[in-house]
Amino acid sequence: MYTDKRKSGIPLIGDLPLGSHFCHFYQTREDILDIFVPYLKAGLRSNELCVLVTSRALGAEYAEKTLKESVPRFEEYAKNGQIRFLPVARCHVKKGRPGKMLFSLLDTAISGGFDCLRLACSDCPARRSGGAPPCFEENTVSRYSALAAFAYQRNKFDALDLIEAVKKHRFALVRNAGKWEIIESSEAHTARDTLRRSEEKLQSVFNNMSEGFAYHRILVDKKGRPCDYVFLQVNKAFERLTGLAGKDVTGGKVTEVLPGIEKDPADWIGRYGKVALSGKPAQFESYSESLKKWYSVSAFSPRKGYFAVTFSDITARKGYEEDLILSRQEWERTFDSVPDMIALIDKNHRITKVNRAMAEQLGLRPEECIGLPCYEYVHGTDGPPSFCPHSQTLRDGHEHIFDLHEERLGGDMLVSTTPTFNERGEVTGSVHVARNISELKRAEQKSRILSETAGKLLSAERPREIVDELCVKVMSYLGCQVFFNFLADETSGKLHLNAYAGVPAEDARGIERLDYGVAVCGCVARDGVPIVCENIPGTSDPRTELLKSHGIKAYACHPLLAGGIVIGTLSFGTKTRTSFTDEELALMKTVADQVAVAMERIRTQEALRAALDRYRSFVEITGQIGWTTDANGQVTEDLPEWRKYTGQEIEDIKGWGWSKALHPDDILHTLDIWKKAVAERSPYETEYRLRRHDGVHRHFLARGMPVSEEDGSIREWVGICIDITETKEAEATLKRAHAELERRVQERTAELAGANRELEEEIAERWRAEEKIYRLNRLYSVLSRVNEAIVRIHDPEELYNKLCRIAVEDGLFKMAWIGLTDSETRLVKVAASYGDTGGYLEGVRVYAADVPEGRGPTGTAASKGTPYICSDIEHDPLMSHWRDSALRHGFYSSAAFPLRIGQVVIGAFTIYSGKTQFFTNEEVKLLSSLVEDVSFAVESMANQKRRMEAEEALRQANAYNRSLLETSLDPLVTINASGKITDVNAATEKVTGCSRGELIGTDFSDYFLQPDRARAGYQRVFNEGLVRDYPLEIRCRDGCITPVLYNASLYHDETGKVLGVFAAARDITERRKAEEEIKKLNRELEQRVIERTAELEAANRELEAFSYSVSHDLRAPLRSIDGFSQALLEDYNDKLDDQGKDFLQRVRAGSQRMAQLIDDLLKLSRITRSGMSRGPVNLSELAGRVAGELRETQPARRVEFIIADGISAKGDDKLLYLALENLMSNAWKFTGQNPEARIEFGIIEAAAISNSTLSPPMVRGGEGGVMSEETGDPQLTTRDRETVYFVRDNGVGFDMTYSDKLGTPFQRLHSASEFPGMGIGLATVKRIVSRHGGRLWMEGEVGKGATVYFTL
Amino acid sequence: MKTKTLLLVEDNPDDVQLTLRALKKNNIANEVVIAGDGVEALDYLFGAGKFAGRDTRVMPQVILLDLKMPRMDGLEVLHRIRADERTRLLPVVVLTTSSEDRDCVESYKLGANSYIRKPVDFNQFTEAIQQLGLYWLVLNESP
Known part of the structure; x- marks a missing residue:
């Protein structure tokens, strides 16, 4: 097919394709020369290395002499080494290495800068004679850039030998009657014909193939290095892809076609030269500086010194790849923008990658971190610390999470390590993510302080104790160095310093007593509102002079409030900062409130204690009221204390008289108790109100005991009455204080509960964050493994399986599968799955179409091309078809992502998780980009596969289809997009009178009477896909016109790309004749109708004229007949007898009746007319x-x-x-x-x-x-x-x-x-x-x- | 009192005879001028041909005009009469054998004052002439 035609120099033969070998049979030496001289002459002129194998039949000397005479400038050729003479003896080689000499010559031809090798063998022993095999095995020549001519002695061959010899060559020359003739074996003929056809077929395929194809010969410099190449043949796609016209480049050198290509960094010439000279095919992708495009190139060498290239323009794909890189960069940026510190660490604890947050924490640039031992830089240790989660992960291959405090990382950290694996499933390292949880820790600590101190405050006994213990803790938590606690001193009307820290005692003595309204604390105590002083050194304020002198930079003072009354102040100050955060101030307030509560409690208790003291002294001063009664409980003796107190007379108290001094409401009750005690001889105790001599009722506690005689009988009762009014009041006060305290404790508890809830939420948030980190880690790991797989795997199915497996094993999804859409049924078929242990997919039918089975995640992704996230399978209405099965398998959420080849969605990747609401935006983004990577990889594989298939198709021209087409009686033609004929069958040759060779490559429309109509016809096919019964007239070379109807449609390659139009013509000559006949008959009929109509019209006109004349002329005589008959009757009445008159009457009646008839007739005809x-x-x-x-x-x-x-x-x-x-x-x-x-x-x-x-x-x-x-x-x-x-x-x-x-x-x-x-x-x-x-x-x-x- | 003349344009002598007879029978004694065809009728009206020198100030009271005549037919005559200022207002009664609608319509289009078809029955014809004479010669006032 890659014909490089060479001139044979022999008119009878004409041009010969490279690889041709023929023989001729000689009888004389002149016969040999007759063929070889012009043959070699042509070779010399065409820059070929010419080798003449000399023999006894043709010696070197004689041959050289003859050539010298026949070839002009022979000396020059000989000097350049272009002609060589080789004795036949040197051509016989040992068995097994028959081609050595040939290869050596071919190498010489190429390194000498010759186009090819031309052999002329003056003697070759016939194979049948059993000699050593000749070096130039005829068949081997055909595979190389060589031509070979063999001369055989005719009289050595019998008929069978002759046939056998002819068979081995493309053809043979025999001299009959002084004239050379070509003889050819029938097999050779058939083979050549087949070859020609398949070449033509391939030619059309070539011109229609989507990839560029070009065939070249390499040129080498003196040192044998490739320095240029010549274009021998290019296809249409070559023109399209390079923008170079085939006619311009064919035969030209690449350095002329594309000047500067020798400087192109892609080193095209060098690469191709290697292919052409070594014979090793090459595949690569390179950017062409000259053409400003990216090409994917596949080069191979069909014969030494020559190379063929198929290539496609991948500039767009490269652009896409750049996009991919950009999106990777974007991912990197995301990676960098994550606030968590992420480091990828290998097995040797060396950092392989860190994000910006991590690098910044370490004070390095990200790239500087790579290769550093993590423990050294993170923990400052010589080896991995004992708690190192990375070490644990390396040991067991699981995730680990650890809390640690590391100042180098900025405080308290939550660290997780997720293993990464290599292809063999071995742990290669981990993704190490650290999150700063110092804030959380602080919150926890704060809460702990508050809840701890609350308990202590409530149990403290002394104000000083409370404040000392609490404030020292709080101070250290807040990072303060100073605190003051003043309490209101009611007696002095001033504030007194209750507790403090951070100032020397002598300084403290100076403020032991503080006036209201003086300094910050005095103002707070006076106004009952907190004061916060910030940036004290930079602010001029008389209230803060004292603080300033102690180097305090920020100071906050809160009032201690009890029931709305200021009972003191609590203030904190720091020397290290100039301000407080809101949180700190809030904590101070909380502490102040707690202290206030505690103070109030102590004050209340002190008040109670004071009351009791007072009572005691009162009792001491007033004494008790003692009393005695008889055994029956009757007062019989004077009770002077009682009388003194109540003012009763002695007579009044006798018996039960004393009771009259009681409050009237208490009398009956008291007497009841008294009588009961007396009756039961049990101790008596009661309270009542007793009227003092001045009429005031006071509360008394009365107690009494019986005094027994020795015999056990009661002698008397002795008792005492104690004034308990004060105690009562104190009790009431205490009760109230307790109630208040209880209420405030409850309030405080509620506040603390609230704080605890917040804390719990914070902790829960922390756990969620941690879980997010784990999941992202897993995904990073999935991403890295899938990318490894993409690089390693070249088969889509294997990649699909791997993807599913990684998703389940590394991503810890429950199940993953890939479905590919069947283009006809739209059924999404399972192409790969992993983790489907329960057989979920067996029972699932999904369609990539808008049907109920196509609206779930997979169907949506496969039909619409957008990811679908089902966050809750149990409640997603679109999951109704699969819900039960999914839940049975433990799937609670799923996500599906479209898989594409180019723009076409071919299926979907679906994963399932055992949790609802599993997929977050971040993950979906990562997974989407992952599936895009896979899609791209699959597309690349498909492209690769298509290219291989196209090459396969090239090799297999389909003989069956060919014969089918050839046997068709209808002329069949294929046309490419520019209207050129790419293939024809025999019927077409017949109808056009042109051979296939003439037809192919010419304009389809040239063969019709109306070329424009023909063009419009096939253009319509390109636009609409087909035409039916399109009438055209084919013009044969001999002038014959064949009317035909064309049926034509587009034909595509397997990817659906339009290759051209397939047009079938149907000869309708016969039908046309019949139609013509009908048309002729119709025309005649038409004519006859016109004539007949004209006749009828004339007749009508005549009839009209006739009736007109009838109406006039026929009536006029009648009128005369009637009129004159009447005249006769009138004027000659006397001369007529009765009969005469009767006759005349009849004449009149007749004429009138006739007139009537005429009128009626006219009327009738008028209706018609x-x-x-x-x-x-x-x-x-x-x-x-x-x-x-x-x-x-x-x-x-x-x-x-x-x-x-x-x-x-x-x-x-x-x-x-x-x-x-x-x-x-x-x-x-x-x-x-x-x-x-x-x-x-x-x-x-x-x-x-x-x-x-x-x-x-x-x-x-x-x-x-x-x-x-x-x-x-x-x-x-x-x-x-x-x-x-x-x-x-x-x-x-x-x-x-x-x-x-x-x-x-x-x-x-x-x-x-x-x-x-x-x-x-x-x-x-x-x-x-x-x-x-x-x-x-x-x-x-x-x-x-x-x-x-x-x-x- | 002017003499009321009647111009009868009729080529058929039978019809002339019968018309005159009908007029006579109806006691219409006005002078009847007879023109044998269209040309003669116009000669009379405009004082030409054998009527040269006639006092054309005297015009007929009514013209009875046949349609089908040699030389010039009745419709042409009617056209000429209506085209000339002198005769434009003369009453013209078309008296014809034709019962063709187009003759009737054409006559009225050209300005005929009346269209009468000659009945074959002489008694009816006499009746028609009587009514015609009564109307055009006695009752009608010429402008």
Whole structure:
């Protein structure tokens, strides 16, 4: 196919393709020279290395001498080493290495810069003779850039040898009768023919293949290095892809076609040279500086020194790859923008990659971190620390999470390590993610302080104790160095310093007493609102002078409030900062509140204690009221203390009299208790209110004990009364204080509970964040493994399996599968899956179409090309088809991503998770980019596969199709997009008179009478996909025109790319002839119709002239006859006898009757001749008018008219009026003798009646009118039905026997004397009806009346 | 009082005879001028041909005009009469055998004052002449 034609130098042979070998049979030495001299001469002229193998038959000397004489400038060729003589003996080589000499010569040809090698062997022993094999095995030549001619001695060959020898060569030359002839074996002929056809076929494939193809010969410099190459052949795609025209480059050197290519960094010449000279094929992708494009190139060498290149333009793909790189960079940026510190660490604890956050923490640039031992830089240790989670991950291959405090990383960290694996599943390192959780830790600590101190505060005994313990802790937590606690001192009206820290004692003594409104604390105490002083050194404020002197830079003071009263202040100050955060201030307030509560509690307790003290002293001062009674509880002795207290007289207290001093409400109650105690001899104790001598009631506690005699009997009761008023009040106060305290504790507890909840939420948030980190880690790991797989795997199916496996094993998804859409059924078929242990996919049917089974995640991704995330399978309505099965398999959420090849979505990748709401935006983004990577990889594989297949197709020209096409009688042609013929069959050759070789490559439209129409035809195929029965006329070379109908359609390669048009022609010569015949007959018919019409028109005109003259000329004589007859009667009356007068009367009557006849005739003819205007006509109204006119003619007659309402028709109103007038006046006339005459006009609907004009068989008369027998048939459509009009009378009727005579002009069924008339009425009606396209018929019976039916 | 002349344009002598007879029978004694065809009728009206020198100030009271005539037919005559200022207002009654609608329509288009078809029955003809004479010669006032 890659023909590089060389001149043979022998006119009989013409050009020879490279690789040709032929032989000739000689009888004399001159015979050899006769062939070899011109053969070698041509070779020398064509820059070929010419080698003549000399022998006994042709010696070197003689040959050189002859050549010298025949070849001009032979010396020059010889000097350049272009012609060599080789003795035949040197050509025989040992068995097994027959080609050594040939290869050596080929190498010489190439390194010498020659186009090819030309061999002339003057003697070669015939193979059958059993000698050593010749070096130039005929068949081997065909594979290389060489031509070979062999000379055989004719008389050594018998017939069989001859045939055998001929068979081995392309052809042989034999001299017969002094003239050389070519003989060729039939096999060789057939083979060559087949070869030619397949070459042509391949040629068309080449020109239609989408990839560029070019065939070249390499050129080498003196040192044998490739320095240039020559274009030998290129295809159409080459032109398209490079923008170079084939005719411009073919035969040209690349350095001329693309100047500067030798400097292109891609080193095209060097690369191709290697292929051409080594024979090793090469594949690469390179950018061409000259053409400014990226190409994917596949180069191979069909024969040494030559190379063929197939290539495709991948500039767009490269652009896409750049996009991919950009998106990678974007990913990197994302990686860098994650606030968490991420480091990829290998097995040797060396950092392989870090993100920006990590690098910044380490104080390095990201690239500087690579290769550093992590422990050294992260922990500052010489080896991995004991807690190192990375070490653990390396050991067990699992994820590990660890909390640690590391100042180098900025405080408290939550660290996770996720393993990364290599292809063999071995752990190669981990993704190490650290999140700073210092803030969280602080929050925890704060909460702990608060809850701890709350308990202590509530149990503290002394104000100082409270504050000291609490504030030191708080101070350190807040990073403060100073605190002051002042308490209000009610007695002095000042504040006194209760507790402090951070200032020397002597300084503290100076502020032991502080006035309200002095300094910050004094102002806070006075106003009851907190004060926060920030940036104290930079602010001039008299209140902060003292603080400033102690180097305090920020200071916050909160009032201690108890029930709205300021009981003191609590303030904190720092020397290291100039401000506080809101959180710190909030904490201070909380502490102040707690302290206030605790202080209040202590103050209350102190107040209580003071009350008790007072009571004690009161008792001491006042003494107790002692009392005694007898055994029965009666007061019998004086009770001076009682009397003194109550003011009662001695008499008054005797017996139960004492009780009268009690509060009246308490008397009965007290006495009851007293009596009961006395009765039971049990100790007595009660409280009551006792009236003092001044009338004031005070609370008393009364206690008493019986004093027993030795015998056990009661001697007396002794008791005491104690004033407990103060205690009571204190108790009440205490109760109130407790209640208040309880309430505030509850409030505080609620606040703490709130704080705890917040804390819990924070902790939960922290866990969520951690989980997110794990998941992202897993995905990073998946991403890295999939990218490794993409690089390593070249088979889509294997890649799909790997992807699923990685998703499940590394991504820890429950299951993953890849479905590919069947392009016909749209069913998404499982192409790969992993983790489907429960057989979920077996029961699942998914379609990539808008059907219920196509609206789930996979279907949506595969049909719409967008990812679909189902966050909750259980509640997603679109999952209804798969829900039960999915839940049974533990799938709670899923995500599907489209897989593409180019723009086409070919399927989807779906993964399942055991958790709902599993997929976050970040993950979806990562997974999408992952699937895009896979899609791109699969597309690349598909491209690669297509290229291999195209090459395969090239090798396998389909002989079957070829023969099928060849046997077709219809001319078949394939056309490419530019309208060039790419292939034809034999029928085409026949119809055009041109050979295949002539046809191919020429314009399809050239072979037609109307080239423009032909062009429009195939362009329509390109636009619309096909044409049917497109008429064209093929012009044969011999001038014959063949009319054909073309059916043509597009044909595509397997990817659907349009290759060209396949056009089949059908010879319609015969059909055309028949059509012509019909057309001719039609034309004749047309002509005859025109002629006939003209004749008829002439006849009509004549008739018109005739009637005109009749109306004038025929009547005039009649008038004379009548007039003068009358004149005779009048003027000669006396001379005529009666008979004469009678005769004259008859003459007059005759002439008048004739005049009437003439008039009627004219009228009748006028109906036929008059013009017609069709329009809607109300027949009922016309009939009514006729009836009215008839009544006026004979007002005395009694006639009943029954005219149906609303009858209308389409027609000429004047003519229809005339028709009705005639019909109804006939009826009027023939009912003249009936005293109860009735005339009806109406319609009936009847089935359409064909042909019959009179007496239709399906109409019958009856009481209700005439009915169609088929009226009831529901299958009749309106088109089958027609309206039949009728005029019926009950007159004299007629005999149906004569019904066929009715309607003929002047035909009468009654005598004129019986009923006057000319017999013209019905004839007139019939003409009118028939002019409307209708029919007319009658029914009647003598004496019963008549009915005239008509249709319009 | 002017003499009321009647111009009868008729080529058929039978018809002339019968018309005169009908006029006579109806006692119409006005002078009847007879023109044998269209040319003669115009000669009379415009004082030409054998009527040269006639006092053309005297015009007929009514013209009875046949249509089908040799040399010049009645429609042409009517056209000329209506085209000339002198005769434009003269009453013209078309009296013809033709019952063709187009003759009738054409006549009225050209300005005929009346169109009468000659009946074959002489009695009817006499009746028609009577009505015609009564109307055009007695009742009608010329402008």
